[in-house]
Amino acid sequence: MKPVRVGICGLGTVGGGTFNVLTRNADEIARRAGRPLVIEQVAHRSINPACDLTGIRTTKDVFEVATNPDIDVVVELIGGYDVARELVMMAIENGKHVVTANKALIAVHGNEIFKAAHEKGVIVAFEAAVAGGIPVIKSLREGLGANRISWVAGIINGTGNYILTHMRDEGRAFEDVLAEAQALGYAEADPTFDVEGIDAAHKLTILASIAYGVPLQFEKAYTEGISRVTAEDVEQADNLGYIIKHLGISKRTGDGLELRVHPTLIPKERLLASVHGVKNAIAVMGDAVGPTLYYGAGAGDEPTASAVVADLLDVARDISTEHRYRTPYLAFCGVTDDCDELPIMPMEDITTAYYLRLLAVDRPGVLARVATILSEEGISIEALIQKEATEGELVPIILLTHRTLEKHMNEAIRRIESLADIAGSVTRIRVESLDEQD
Amino acid sequence: MKPVRVGICGLGTVGGGTFNVLTRNADEIARRAGRPLVIEQVAHRSINPACDLTGIRTTKDVFEVATNPDIDVVVELIGGYDVARELVMMAIENGKHVVTANKALIAVHGNEIFKAAHEKGVIVAFEAAVAGGIPVIKSLREGLGANRISWVAGIINGTGNYILTHMRDEGRAFEDVLAEAQALGYAEADPTFDVEGIDAAHKLTILASIAYGVPLQFEKAYTEGISRVTAEDVEQADNLGYIIKHLGISKRTGDGLELRVHPTLIPKERLLASVHGVKNAIAVMGDAVGPTLYYGAGAGDEPTASAVVADLLDVARDISTEHRYRTPYLAFCGVTDDCDELPIMPMEDITTAYYLRLLAVDRPGVLARVATILSEEGISIEALIQKEATEGELVPIILLTHRTLEKHMNEAIRRIESLADIAGSVTRIRVESLDEQD
Numbered sequence: 001m002k003p004v005r006v007g008i009c010g011l012g013t014v015g016g017g018t019f020n021v022l023t024r025n026a027d028e029i030a031r032r033a034g035r036p037l038v039i040e041q042v043a044h045r046s047i048n049p050a051c052d053l054t055g056i057r058t059t060k061d062v063f064e065v066a067t068n069p070d071i072d073v074v075v076e077l078i079g080g081y082d083v084a085r086e087l088v089m090m091a092i093e094n095g096k097h098v099v100t101a102n103k104a105l106i107a108v109h110g111n112e113i114f115k116a117a118h119e120k121g122v123i124v125a126f127e128a129a130v131a132g133g134i135p136v137i138k139s140l141r142e143g144l145g146a147n148r149i150s151w152v153a154g155i156i157n158g159t160g161n162y163i164l165t166h167m168r169d170e171g172r173a174f175e176d177v178l179a180e181a182q183a184l185g186y187a188e189a190d191p192t193f194d195v196e197g198i199d200a201a202h203k204l205t206i207l208a209s210i211a212y213g214v215p216l217q218f219e220k221a222y223t224e225g226i227s228r229v230t231a232e233d234v235e236q237a238d239n240l241g242y243i244i245k246h247l248g249i250s251k252r253t254g255d256g257l258e259l260r261v262h263p264t265l266i267p268k269e270r271l272l273a274s275v276h277g278v279k280n281a282i283a284v285m286g287d288a289v290g291p292t293l294y295y296g297a298g299a300g301d302e303p304t305a306s307a308v309v310a311d312l313l314d315v316a317r318d319i320s321t322e323h324r325y326r327t328p329y330l331a332f333c334g335v336t337d338d339c340d341e342l343p344i345m346p347m348e349d350i351t352t353a354y355y356l357r358l359l360a361v362d363r364p365g366v367l368a369r370v371a372t373i374l375s376e377e378g379i380s381i382e383a384l385i386q387k388e389a390t391e392g393e394l395v396p397i398i399l400l401t402h403r404t405l406e407k408h409m410n411e412a413i414r415r416i417e418s419l420a421d422i423a424g425s426v427t428r429i430r431v432e433s434l435d436e437q438d
Numbered sequence: 439m440k441p442v443r444v445g446i447c448g449l450g451t452v453g454g455g456t457f458n459v460l461t462r463n464a465d466e467i468a469r470r471a472g473r474p475l476v477i478e479q480v481a482h483r484s485i486n487p488a489c490d491l492t493g494i495r496t497t498k499d500v501f502e503v504a505t506n507p508d509i510d511v512v513v514e515l516i517g518g519y520d521v522a523r524e525l526v527m528m529a530i531e532n533g534k535h536v537v538t539a540n541k542a543l544i545a546v547h548g549n550e551i552f553k554a555a556h557e558k559g560v561i562v563a564f565e566a567a568v569a570g571g572i573p574v575i576k577s578l579r580e581g582l583g584a585n586r587i588s589w590v591a592g593i594i595n596g597t598g599n600y601i602l603t604h605m606r607d608e609g610r611a612f613e614d615v616l617a618e619a620q621a622l623g624y625a626e627a628d629p630t631f632d633v634e635g636i637d638a639a640h641k642l643t644i645l646a647s648i649a650y651g652v653p654l655q656f657e658k659a660y661t662e663g664i665s666r667v668t669a670e671d672v673e674q675a676d677n678l679g680y681i682i683k684h685l686g687i688s689k690r691t692g693d694g695l696e697l698r699v700h701p702t703l704i705p706k707e708r709l710l711a712s713v714h715g716v717k718n719a720i721a722v723m724g725d726a727v728g729p730t731l732y733y734g735a736g737a738g739d740e741p742t743a744s745a746v747v748a749d750l751l752d753v754a755r756d757i758s759t760e761h762r763y764r765t766p767y768l769a770f771c772g773v774t775d776d777c778d779e780l781p782i783m784p785m786e787d788i789t790t791a792y793y794l795r796l797l798a799v800d801r802p803g804v805l806a807r808v809a810t811i812l813s814e815e816g817i818s819i820e821a822l823i824q825k826e827a828t829e830g831e832l833v834p835i836i837l838l839t840h841r842t843l844e845k846h847m848n849e850a851i852r853r854i855e856s857l858a859d860i861a862g863s864v865t866r867i868r869v870e871s872l873d874e875q876d
Contacts, residue, residue, distance in 0.1 A: 021584050021726045031651065032583040127581070133727035135581020142580075143565070143573025145470040146459050146747030213469065271733055274712040281731075288459045289571035289744035292734035293719075295709055296727060306727035309584030 001035035004316045007065035007096075009087060010077035011044035011051060014101050014128070017301030018075060018308045019051045029309060033316035037309075040071050050301075066090040073097040073315045075308060076105075085109050088124070092116045097318065099311040101128035101304055107202035107218040110209070123318050125311035130203045131156055131280040133303035134296040135310060140210045140284065147286025149211040151251040153434055154282035155275050156203040158298040159187045159194035160226050160246040164263075165276045168234050168243065174227060186278055196225035197246065197261040204248030207282065208259055212252060212342055217259070220344035224262035233357060233429060236398045237265050240383060242355075242431065243273045249432065256343040258350045265355050265431040272434065283434060291434075348407035353382070353431035356399040358416065359423040362389050366421040367397065373419075377412040379404045394423050400431065439473035442754045445503035445534075447525060448515035449482035449489060452539050452566070455739030456513060456746045457489045467747060471754035475747075478509050488739075504528040511535040511753045513746060514543075523547050526562070530554045535756065537749040539566035539742055545640035545656040548647070561756050563749035568641045569594055569718040571741030572734040573748060578648045578722065585724025587649040589689040591872055594641040596716035596736040597625045597632035598664050598684040602701075603714045606672050606681065612665060624716055634663035635684065635699040642686030645720065646697055650690060650780055655697070658782035662700035671795060671867060674836045675703050678821060680793075680869065681711040687870065689788075694781040696788045703793050703869040710872065721872060729872075786845035791820070791869035794837040796854065797861040800827050804859040805835065811857075815850040817842045832861050838869065 006022065008015055022029065022039055030036040042053060043062040059065065066074055066087055074091035076098060078084055084105050091098050098117070100106065106113070106126045117124040127137045131154065140149070155161050159181060166177040178195065181187035193199045201221040209216045226246045237244050242265035251258040266273050271293050275281040280298030285291050297303035360366045367386060374381060382400040389395040401409075413426045444460065446453055460467065460477055468474040480491060481500040497503065504512055504525055512529035514536060516522055522543050529536050536555070538544065544551070544564045555562040565575045569592065578587070593599050597619060604615040616633065619625035631637045639659040647654045664684045675682050680703040689696040704711055709731050713719040718736030723729050735741035798804045805824060812819060820838040827833040839847075851864045 017726070025584060025586055025726070028586055028651075029584060032579070133724075134730060135577045138581045139573045139577060139732075141470070142751060143576045143748050144744065145751045146463060146467060146744045148463055148466055213466075269714075271709065271712055274709055276707075286571075286744060288455070288463070288740040288747070290735045290738075290741055292572060292732075294730075294732060296730035300728075302726040303728055306582065306584045306724060309726070310581050313580060313583045 001320070003036040003038045004033065004312070004319055005040040005070055005072045006037055006075060006312060007041045007043070007068060007071040007073070008039060008075045008077065009043045009062040009065050010079070011042055011048045012077065013301045014304045014308065015044065015077040016048040016050045017305035018077065021302055021305040021309055029313070033313050034320055035316055037312055037316060041065050041068055062087050063090060066096065067094055071096060072319060073099060073312060075312070076100040076102060077308070081105060081108065088113055089116060092120050092122055092124070095120060095122060097122045097315045098124045099308055099315065100124070100126050101308060102126075103129040103199065103202040103206060107205040107216055110206070110216040123315055125314055126206065127311050128304045128307035130206050131282055131294070132296065132298040132300060133306040134280060134282065134294045134298070135307065136207070136282045136294045137210055138310065139294055140207065144284060144286050144289060144292070147288045149252065150285045150287060151249070152207050152211050152282065152284050153247050153249045153272065153432065154204070154207065155245055155272060155280050156248050156282065156298065157194050157197070157200040157246060158278035158280060159191065160197075160200070161275065161280070162186050162278045163195065164226060164229070164234075164244055164246060167229070167231060168238065171231055171235065173231050174229060195227050197223040200246065200248045200261045204250055204259060204261055207248070208250040208257060211250065211284070212257060214257065214342050217344050220259060222260040222262070222347040226263050229263050229429070230427070232396070233355070233427060236357065236385070237355065239385070240398070240400060241268055242266060243268050244429065245272060247432070252342065253345070255349060256345045259344050260347065260350065263429050265429055266434055270434050348405070348410060350406050351403050352406070353403045353433070354401045354409055355429040355431050356401070356413075357427040358397045359394040360397050361421045361423065362391070362393060362395045363421055366419070369419055369421065370397065370416055373412050373415045374401065377408045379408060379412055439758070441474040441476045442471065442750070442757055443478040443508055443510045444475055444513060444750060445479045445481070445506060445509040445511070446477060446513045446515065447481045447500040447503050448517070449480055449486045450515065451739045452742045452746065453482065453515040454486040454488045455743035456515065459740055459743040459747055467751070471751050472758055473754055475750055475754060479503050479506055500525050501528060504534065505532055509534060510757060511537060511750060513750070514538040514540060515746070519543060519546065526551055527554060530558050530560055530562070533558060533560060535560045535753045536562045537746055537753065538562070538564050539746060540564075541567040541637065541640040541644065545643040545654055548644070548654040561753055563752055564644065565749050566742045566745035568644050569720055569732070570734065570736040570738060571744040572718060572720065572732045572736070573745065574645070574720045574732045575648055576748065577732055578645070582722060582724050582727060582730070585726045587690065587722060587724055589687070589723045590645050590649050590720065591685050591687045591710065591870065592642070592645065592720035593683055593710060593713050593718055594686050594720065594736065595632050595635070595638040595684060596718060597629065598638070599713065599718070600624050600716045601633065602664060602667070602672075602682055602684060605667070605669060606676065609669055609673065611669050612667060633665050635661040638684065638686045638699045642688055642697060642699055645686070646688040646695060649688065649722070650695060652695065652780050655782050658697060660698040660700070660785040664701050667701050667867070668865070670834070671793070671865060674795065674823070675793065677823070678836070678838060679706055680704060681706050682867065683710060685870070690780065691783065693787060694783045697782050698785065698788065701867050703867055704872055708872050786843070786848060788844050789841050790844065791841045791871070792839045792847055793867045793869050794839070794851075795865040796835045797832040798835050799859045799861065800829070800831060800833045801859055804857070807857055807859065808835065808854055811850050811853045812839065815846045817846060817850055
């Protein structure tokens with residue numbers, strides 16, 4: 001069989017990993033693809049000492065790969081938005097399949113890219129863009145293809161999970177663990193994308209698009225980071241039987257789709273609660289299959305390369321079938337027009353349970369006033385912990401509520417904060433049971 | 439697009455679930471398949487009250503479905519060996535694709551079936567045969583297609599996991615929990631297939647075949663059940679930081695493949711240790727991706743139907759691509775001839791760590807005699823617990839060893855059992871760290 005000719009753009013961490021996996025496991029990959037995958041050209045700016053490029057055609061110009069007539073598939077691993085977008089659009093324009101690990105590009109420009117790919121009859125594959133090596137895109141798109149998906153909830157940012165894991169295990173503060181993660185290379189010098197949830201929101205946007213067949217709508221995702229989670233909250237959650245994880249959550253409701261990234265209390269007995277350190281995991285609930293979970297490395301050279309090469313296997317199949325394989329790649333709203341109208345819900349319309357932590361002046365009646373406000377807003381209390389305090393000091397009050405509308409909680413918090421007995425602002429962390437009834 | 443015409447054979451638990459999922463989610467499935475899937479005929483012997491067969495062509499004769507010229511794909515859900523095998527071979531002979539949930543049939547007769555399917559140019563798909571609704575076959579075959587797999591370890595029998603979970607949580611005996619599981623319908627009246635590991639060995643055989651590209655070799659699998667695991671062992675394992683799970687394990691070594699089902703101590707912090715009740719999970723280690731895990735319902739009507747329908751989506755793609763989709767279904771040794779020679783290793787040649795429990799007469803020197811035997815067999819001790827006993831009573835001794843050859847352990851146990859100080863036989867349970875170095 002004629003080989004599939006691969007052009008790799010970018011030879012950094014993931015590019016180098018992809019080069020090495022394709023080279024090392026060439027025989028195994030050829031058997032699974034039904035034909036060899038050969039690296040025809042590599043575009044890179046600096047040397048990756050992990051890669052032996054002997055005999056490989058190289059260039060510094062990524063656009064040379066996109067126009068190279070000897071290349072069937074362009075692997076975009078340069079990252080960023082502008083050049084990556086131009087590269088991908090040019091590759092499509094030249095009739096080449098595209099494989100990318102670029103979550104930001106897909107989440108923000110995916111609709112335009114898929115439309116162009118659809119018109120040109122090529123695949124744009126992006127398994128590596130979500131949760132590194134975990135084959136969750138393929139599982140959602142094909143393995144769970146029988147199901148109406150009711151929710152997806154995932155630990156999809158390794159840096160955030162590393163920080164929360166160490167905060168819990170060692171009782172340390174956020175800033176302290178972040179500094180350590182930066183020193184170890186698990187967090188960037190500017191950690192905003194990871195700790196403020198932007199990276200997770202990119203990935204969640206992509207997961208939701210595949211799970212529900214809706215267009216990518218990153219701009220409508222609610223994004224809240226972990227930088228305000230305190231060691232105190234981690235400990236209180238633990239006392240209540242919960243663990244705090246930074247989750248991307250998307251639920252199908254009667255009113256549309258919830259699409260939100262935020263710190264979340266989940267019961268300790270959920271499998272997601274046992275996912276520690278930099279690892280990722282995605283829980284998916286389908287109406288037929290029930291709860292499922294996919295776990296593995298969410299980043300790193302060869303884990304991500306594993307997903308890039310899995311996409312190349314799909315591309316090889318599409319080439320082998322004269323471009324008739326790609327059906328599952330086209331089942332998007334925005335590309336095809338046959339899916340449900342599922343608007344992304346504004347955050348104030350979502351329903352969830354809440355953990356609240358407030359600091360009260362230790363005066364008779366303060367608890368009653370807080371409880372009255374919650375009751376008046378239609379919010380019922382599931383658990384309450386009031387710590388003992390010495391006379392005159394501020395007392396922390398911890399509350400767990402039952403499920404309620406976010407807008408009711410917003411109003412309740414506004415009213416509680418205006419009480420004379422309450423000091424500062426109320427800490428609010430959402431709580432998800434992630435059980436089969438959700 | 440012309441619909442894919444499905445014939446369902448068997449309308450029991452899984453057959454009924456498949457019928458209902460195909461009916462209920464028809465629109466969603468059609469979008470993902472790129473064409474509708476219609477139920478053309480159902481063969482069943484008794485009524486399934488969960489299914490509304492109005493307007494469906496039915497028969498009592500499964501072979502009518504296998505020869506029906508209006509059917510593209512036969513879904514075999516009757517179970518058992520003989521009739522199922524005849525049905526599947528007849529369907530293939532008539533040029534029909536086959537989807538089956540029958541693990542015993544595939545594990546025992548798969549090589550013959552795949553050969554016939556290969557010659558006839560049809561797909562035989564069996565995602566539902568392993569771990570119910572978890573898309574682990576597709577993940578191994580496609581999602582992890584870049585990887586050289588080094589090991590697979592799974593909780594692949596829900597009944598066994600239910601029993602071990604309750605033994606641990608409630609400190610109860612095997613027989614006691616088994617009786618409860620039978621009363622609740624989680625265990626058969628004759629529980630042999632489940633609790634003695636035969637069902638798990640069928641599934642492990644299939645997993646190993648896909649993971650390593652080797653022929654199905656069920657007859658070479660080592661199979662040990664959980665009926666001799668005691669509440670005492672469960673408790674001692676817990677004290678040592680382990681949990682006992684009934685695992686199917688297959689490892690690639692320099693000498694071939696290990697293929698074994700047995701109770702296993704695994705560290706509590708492994709994700710597999712948090713898989714409770716009737717749920718299944720499979721951990722897979724790839725050279726590029728590292729450790730991954732797939733979790734969900736291993737049985738049940740609609741979870742299994744989810745996998746059956748996922749296979750039907752693959753069949754639909756093969757039909758859409760004029761039979762050129764099926765490449766990944768053909769990458770078997772025995773069908774194609776281009777894979778490594780990987781003999782299944784005899785059990786005495788495997789290497790693992792061990793938990794030993796012995797009852798000793800409380801006399802000076804007994805520990806020294808046991809330690810000497812282990813040392814002479816080249817086995818080193820990692821941990822040792824000797825309980826206090828009242829004068830003249832038997833004392834339990836618990837040992838954890840480092841990794842050693844099974845044949846050396848067999849010899850050590852034979853010698854220990856022959857000591858005058860040791861009462862009865864030595865309990866031996868294998869220990870697996872399941873870490874990234876394994």
